[in-house]
Amino acid sequence: MPQERAVSRREFLKIAGLAGAAVGVGAGMGGLLTACGEEEATTTTTAAPPSTTATTAPASTTTVSAGPEEGRPIKIGVVSPKTGNFSVFAISDDWWIGHAKEALKDGIITGDGKKRMIEIVVKDSQSDSNRAAQVAGDLVQLDKVDILLASGTPDTCNPVSDQGEALGCPVLNSFSPWQALFLGPDGKPLEKKWVFGNMLGSEQTIASFTDAFENSGTQTNKKVGMLFQNDADAQGWMAPNAAPKVFAEKGYTLVVPTYYQVPAEDFTAQISMFKSEGCEIICGTNDPPWFSNFLKQSLQQGFRPKFISSGKALIFPQAVMTYPNNGVGLIGECAWHPAWKIKDTLSDLDSEGLAADYEAKTGQQWTPAIGCYGKFEWAIDVYKRAENPEDKESVLEAIKTTKGTFQQGYMDFTEPVSPDGFHPHPNVYKPYIGAQQWRKGTKYPVEPVQVSNATAPGTPVQDKAQPMVYE
Structure with missing residues (x-):
């Protein structure tokens, strides 16, 4: 590249x-x-709405209902x-x-x-x-x-x-x-x-992502590099009942470098740690500008994981098309389709x-x-x-x-509250969240294909996830 x-x-x-x-x-x-x-x-x-009028004429009476x-x-x-x-x-x-x-x-x-x-x-x-x-x-x-x-x-x-x-x-x-x-x-x-x-919940995202990885037919060492900026999203994702719990239950090992500060122009420290630990999967949630910088520097520094996934950076096509190779192969949250x-x-x-x-x-x-x-x-x-x-x-x-x-x-919201279900808090009901992979499109440069419905019950899985292809 x-x-x-x-x-x-x-x-x-x-x-x-x-x-x-x-x-x-x-x-x-x-x-x-x-x-x-x-x-x-x-x-x-x-x-x-138009006003209602009652009209009276000689020899007949018509009444219009007031509504x-x-x-x-x-x-x-x-x-x-x-x-x-x-x-x-x-x-x-x-x-x-x-x-x-x-x-x-x-x-x-x-x-x-x-x-x-x-x-x-x-x-x-x-x-x-x-x-x-x-x-x-x-x-x-x-x-x-x-x-x-x-x-x-x-x-x-x-x-x-x-x-x-x-x-x-x-x-x-x-x-x-x-x-x-x-x-x-x-x-x-x-x-x-x-x-x-x-x-x-990030637990939904991780459940969908891991489901996509495991049903792809691609073997990994289950070492996941977690990339976060220092913000409220990172705190939510890394809450004890969220990403750490779901990954651990499925046998994944997390590698978590120090959260980066924005604006973030240099990801050498994070990339070096991921390489030294042998991470074959990247996950986390990031703002598009900084995620774009991370992707470009990963290629420059020879870091090529089998799967690259992220939360908010990979939801929308307008962001995805600014990444290397138009973001083809990246896996994100399927929040609506x-x-x-x-x-x-x-x-x-x-x-x-x-x-x-x-x-x-x-x-x-x-x-x-x-x-x-x-x-x-x-x-x-x-x-x-x-x-x-x-x-x-x-x-x-x-x-x-x-x-x-x-x-x-x-x-x-009338369902009983269940910490591990769709109603985890009296004031929260979770939406459907699947996993989507960005592919070269037929109508647009890139289009999302749903590759997991693990936490989006009843929605269609359109294909299996495919590992990244590097040019």
Whole structure:
């Protein structure tokens, strides 16, 4: 392979085209609201229904049914990393908000029997935890939202959840590890009143990855080099009941160098340790810019493991295509896939139809970030069941009795809590997480093929994992 220089964070974002822009879905009646600072929040309001008129004519009387009583709108606040290092998680936001606006243009009937419009207020966390906390507070205190939604790593979900807990506002999270939010430093569960998650566990990722390795037909020495930056994701992955437990149960040995600090331009220490220990598998979770640097330097230094896997760095095609050889052969989390064909609860489409709609309206390759739409489906389901949608305590009770299938899989909060199951904490139900391998595509340069459904029950395994091929 030719020598390649390290990629800085700024260069990566420029290459990947992930800088993002403020949501511009269309204002409806809500218009644009200006938040604190320089950011604009986009408010999308579903269209109001036409008024009903009773008309009386000589010799006949026609009465038009009044329909359900109208209640005040439900305002949903969305905090999303539209810009910055984690913008890949928000790349589908404009699309799914537009889809939701169309699907709910006539409003919904909430649990109290009233018809209500839905307003969506979106703010950019800028992939910064301090900013995420600020805008979440603004949404609750200034925009007066009824509920907060967040996705995109602990850098967004954790500070948004902290604000919701402090200000007494329900929060629904996705696309982030549950351990980083619901376990303390001692590994013991934390009690939270207002915060809930359809959140993955690194134990799911490891179970899927190891299932893919072991069913590939490729023999390894089961020595795994764990690559992490020093952040909340690393803490969640390496919690005692997470990666260490799952790997140990399957007979793997972990090699864990010191967590790197960002920005990370030199991985010589980590690569040297992996080589000296004979690691044939790489795993962990990393931000795309630093993972790209690691991959390039591994090739330069002659480190060629049989399998290379990672969490958030290998979910989205926009990131994968910036890696050597377009990322072909790398294994990541399968957090959503058109082949799952899960029915959308707000329209006539399924996962496959949503992917096609996304591609038609954006001109871009479908992305697993479409799965972030699932938390919005969940929120609407909650309000359809809440007996008093204007009372946050009533909304909490509806969240606690959630039972249904949304775009990231089945949820049942009425199941008994089981530390090793899908309901590991009273406030968490895990989504489906499979393993996917990036292959040379037929329609796009690279496409993900699902290679394990170990923790995504009922979803299709499309092929066996294949070992890396180095040129």
